[in-house]
Amino acid sequence: MKIEVDDTRCFAVGNCALHAPAVFDQNDEDGRVVVLDPAPSEQQYAQVREAASRCPAAVIVLHEDAPDRPGTIPREE
Amino acid sequence: MPPLAAPGADHVQPVPIGGRAAQCPFAPVAELYDTQKEDELSRVKVPSPMLGEFDAVLVTRYDDVKDVLADEGLRMGGSMPYQPGNLLSYDGPEHTRLRRMLTASFTTKRARELRPGIEAVVASSLDAVEEAGPGADLVQLFSTPIPTLVICELLGVPYTDREGFQRRTALALDFTQSREVQMEKAAEMMAYMAQLVARHRENAGDNVLGRVVREYGDQLSDEELAGIGNMLLIAGHETIANTLSSSIALLLQHPEQLAAVRDDPSVTDSAVEELLRYIAPATILPRQAAGDICVRDQEIHKGEHVVPSVLAANRDLGTADQDLDSLDVRRPAQRHLTFGFGPHQCLGQQLARMELRVALPALFTRFPTLRSAVPLDDLEYRTNALVFGVNALPVTW
Numbered sequence: 001m002k003i004e005v006d007d008t009r010c011f012a013v014g015n016c017a018l019h020a021p022a023v024f025d026q027n028d029e030d031g032r033v034v035v036l037d038p039a040p041s042e043q044q045y046a047q048v049r050e051a052a053s054r055c056p057a058a059v060i061v062l063h064e065d066a067p068d069r070p071g072t073i074p075r076e077e
Numbered sequence: 078m079p080p081l082a083a084p085g086a087d088h089v090q091p092v093p094i095g096g097r098a099a100q101c102p103f104a105p106v107a108e109l110y111d112t113q114k115e116d117e118l119s120r121v122k123v124p125s126p127m128l129g130e131f132d133a134v135l136v137t138r139y140d141d142v143k144d145v146l147a148d149e150g151l152r153m154g155g156s157m158p159y160q161p162g163n164l165l166s167y168d169g170p171e172h173t174r175l176r177r178m179l180t181a182s183f184t185t186k187r188a189r190e191l192r193p194g195i196e197a198v199v200a201s202s203l204d205a206v207e208e209a210g211p212g213a214d215l216v217q218l219f220s221t222p223i224p225t226l227v228i229c230e231l232l233g234v235p236y237t238d239r240e241g242f243q244r245r246t247a248l249a250l251d252f253t254q255s256r257e258v259q260m261e262k263a264a265e266m267m268a269y270m271a272q273l274v275a276r277h278r279e280n281a282g283d284n285v286l287g288r289v290v291r292e293y294g295d296q297l298s299d300e301e302l303a304g305i306g307n308m309l310l311i312a313g314h315e316t317i318a319n320t321l322s323s324s325i326a327l328l329l330q331h332p333e334q335l336a337a338v339r340d341d342p343s344v345t346d347s348a349v350e351e352l353l354r355y356i357a358p359a360t361i362l363p364r365q366a367a368g369d370i371c372v373r374d375q376e377i378h379k380g381e382h383v384v385p386s387v388l389a390a391n392r393d394l395g396t397a398d399q400d401l402d403s404l405d406v407r408r409p410a411q412r413h414l415t416f417g418f419g420p421h422q423c424l425g426q427q428l429a430r431m432e433l434r435v436a437l438p439a440l441f442t443r444f445p446t447l448r449s450a451v452p453l454d455d456l457e458y459r460t461n462a463l464v465f466g467v468n469a470l471p472v473t474w
Binding site: 012 | 178180181183184186412416419420423430
């Protein structure tokens with residue numbers, strides 16, 4: 001899995017950091033999303049999916065097919 | 078009950094703005110369930126002493142409410158008079174700009190940092206209840222002081238001023254009051270906050286208002302700063318106070334679930350989400366169409382009022398395997414819309430969650446035999462306010 005976020009549209013309510021605190025955080029300036037782990041381990045998938053589905057701005061995109069290890073993610077067009 | 082009229086019908090039934098059943102104020106009125114089953118969106122008349130009766134599109138299905146609240150073609154407006162600095166008066170880029178000045182103070186991290194302070198406030202409120210003895214009113218001694226103390230501390234508002242702002246808030250949010258009374262109270266609140274802002278302009282304090290003055294003071298007028306302060310003060314004490322009171326009233330009606338919240342700390346988080354889902358204190362979140370928009374391919378025209386019912390939507394999460402009309406504090410947290418959805422989703426929700434998570438188990442642990450001092454059917458609920466609540470909650474133990 002690979003996580004992609006568009007923080008320009010983030011509303012900073014922090015649901016992602018609430019549901020998957022090991023993967024998402026909020027920055028100190030205006031609370032927008034920070035991805036701590038863009039390629040989380042499989043144990044975190046459920047939490048990450050929950051976090052993404054609860055985002056009121058729908059800015060968290062999950063590439064479910066992408067491999068876990070960073071560096072092996074296929075480049076997108 | 079007659080069904081609500083479909084679009085184009087000659088007459089439409091008025092729907093009480095809160096939409097709560099008279100015999101059970103936690104439940105939606107039957108009409109709201111009826112409209113969920115209708116394929117066509119319902120046009121209804123909404124009685125409002127503040128705005129006069131107005132026509133609105135009633136939205137009750139979960140998916141529709143979510144879509145509507147996230148739709149950029151809808152704006153706030155219609156429901157409240159314009160107030161500079163109040164996020165509920167802004168939309169689009171202006172709203173984003175203003176909101177981002179405040180979000181750093183309401184993150185999950187900040188809420189966690191505030192936990193020890195909240196615990197201290199809860200403990201002192203519990204002492205006050207104990208001191209008052211059996212018959213103590215939890216609305217006065219517990220539900221109201223906790224969020225009020227927390228938001229006062231956070232904002233840098235003197236707690237000793239609470240009597241004035243609590244009274245003004247209650248009147249300003251009571252929709253049986255005339256528009257004149259509401260405007261008068263809003264003006265008084267602005268005047269009160271203006272003098273606090275003036276003090277921060279002189280010497281910015283170490284709190285949310287002080288931080289906004291320090292970091293964004295050059296971009297904001299005094300009026301906007303006062304509006305921000307009032308919005309945070311009102312939203313910070315009124316909503317949480319009512320949710321706490323309603324949660325306690327509800328759990329007293331379900332002693333077995335109250336025991337779970339008291340005895341099993343692993344239930345706390347899901348219980349708080351379930352209570353939020355079930356109570357839906359901000360029953361409706363009115364909007365207005367800024368242009369023509371579509372909901373399920375049905376057009377809502379520019380200028381039309383749209384009234385999404387959070388109360389109804391929270392019982393329609395599309396999970397047929399669950400009975401969402403019942404309260405179940407052990408239920409996995411549902412994706413309720415109590416904090417709204419989209420760009421206006423509640424700024425203070427992580428703080429609200431933290432206060433509820435700390436306060437509820439602490440109350441039941443301190444008073445393990447807590448029960449209502451009056452028959453539960455005699456409790457009086459606040460169905461005439463924008464925020465649903467309980468008027469008084471005398472308890473014994």
